[in-house]
Amino acid sequence: MFLRIDHIGVACRDLEEKIRLFSDTFDLTVVAREVNEEQGVKEAMLHISDGEGGGSYIQLLEPLSEDSPVGKFLAKRGEGVHHVAFGVRDVADAMGKISERGVRLLDERPRHGSMDSRIAFLHPKDVGGMLTELVQAARR
Ligand code: CMX
Ligand code: CO
Numbered sequence: 408m409f410l411r412i413d414h415i416g417v418a419c420r421d422l423e424e425k426i427r428l429f430s431d432t433f434d435l436t437v438v439a440r441e442v443n444e445e446q447g448v449k450e451a452m453l454h455i456s457d458g459e460g461g462g463s464y465i466q467l468l469e470p471l472s473e474d475s476p477v478g479k480f481l482a483k484r485g486e487g488v489h490h491v492a493f494g495v496r497d498v499a500d501a502m503g504k505i506s507e508r509g510v511r512l513l514d515e516r517p518r519h520g521s522m523d524s525r526i527a528f529l530h531p532k533d534v535g536g537m538l539t540e541l542v543q544a545a546r547r
Contacts, residue, residue: 411458413542418477422469439522447475461544484539492540498525501541503509
């Protein structure tokens with residue numbers, strides 16, 4: 408079902424500071440920056456490599472408000488890995504299969520993600536405590 412790891416999402420208090428840290432430490436380049444109001448984040452994608460169906464990235468996330476998913480996470484757990492995102496060929500198809508296997512979906516239908524991808528989240532309590540995102544990358 409999974410093509411590759413699309414990205415690791417990292418919760419940050421200060422996006423610009425963490426962009427400098429990750430790009431300087433690992434020689435990574437920012438390939439996209441956006442504000443996603445629906446997800447409550449200001450974010451940057453740092454490119455690692457290209458693979459089947461899309462690339463692999465580190466996604467740095469700063470919350471737009473304290474009551475957003477990343478805002479709550481920072482208050483509860485502090486900075487660090489927030490979620491793991493897997494690349495799939497067809498996000499709606501993957502959502503259907505995973506839901507039939509008893510895992511709760513946090514999204515009823517795919518939403519807009521970074522770089523025009525289509526995304527959906529799975530409940531962390533049903534995936535061993537790991538907040539999991541499915542990503543169908545935009546066609547290039
Ligand atoms: N990883 C693992 N577990 C997590 C978690 C995370 N990132 N966030 C919350 N949890 C756990 C909590 O610790 C809590 O467990 P306990 O009951 O044992 O304490 C449980 O899940 C419920 O958490 P909560 O704080 O009561 O509930 P929230 O209102 O914070 O909701 C969640 C949690 C996962 C449902 C919500 O964050 C969500 O819908 N996330 C999906 C959307 C998202 O994260 N968007 C930002 C990223 C956007 C992007 O990648 O593009
Ligand atoms: Co993500």
